């Protein structure tokens with residue numbers, strides 16, 4: 001199968017797997033990551049096919065949408081193995097998907113330029129106006145309040161803490177993860193895009209506290 005056909009089929013596969021999700025991993029998240037990954041890849045001189053394929057499939061394998069991470073990875077691997085003849089390309093795409101997740105405080109550094117582009121694109125979608133919206137939706141889905149001044153942010157570098165949703169708030173997630181992402185960007189172009197989105201979140205939080213405290217004694 002040629003690369004254009006694989007991308008078209010990966011798009012349909014991701015759409016059918018993610019279409020129903022309402023926790024921030026819906027198809028449109030994938031579509032945005034795919035577009036941003038392609039943009040960063042172009043600016044950084046990375047391989048467009050590898051970046052687009054990995055971006056399209058990154059959440060299909062996600063542990064949150066599968067019985068386990070291993071099962072999610074197996075599903076994507078089997079799907080790719082039926083379509084890609086080049087073993088090195090298949091391994092490269094799987095390796096990007098495997099190391100991409102933020103869980104546990106950033107994980108291992110991405111081994112290739114293509115991986116760095118796709119990870120940056122995924123991180124960018126957690127920032128800015130869209131990042132704020134996704135955080136609120138995700139928090140609602142997990143039963144987290146928007147804000148509670150009596151609950152301080154936690155050290156989310158511990159994997160267990162990161163997936164224990166019961167003790168946090170949506171606003172704390174900005175301090176625990178989102179505001180750290182700007183300095184974790186891999187590529188120069190990704191960092192530039194992150195800075196604008198970062199500044200918007202800082203402004204949002206300032207306004208949030210202004211409204212929260214308005215008239216308070």
Ligand code: ADP
Pocket residue numbers: 023024025062064100101102103122125126131134135136138139144162165168169170173178
């Ligand atoms: P990804 O799979 O895209 O790397 P996650 O699954 O960790 O990221 O998060 C998906 C979306 O939900 C992101 O926008 C993220 O900021 C938000 N999110 C993740 N964990 C939390 C949390 N504990 N509280 C609030 N929002 C969260």
Ligand code: NI
Pocket residue numbers: 029033058059122
């Ligand atoms: Ni993602």
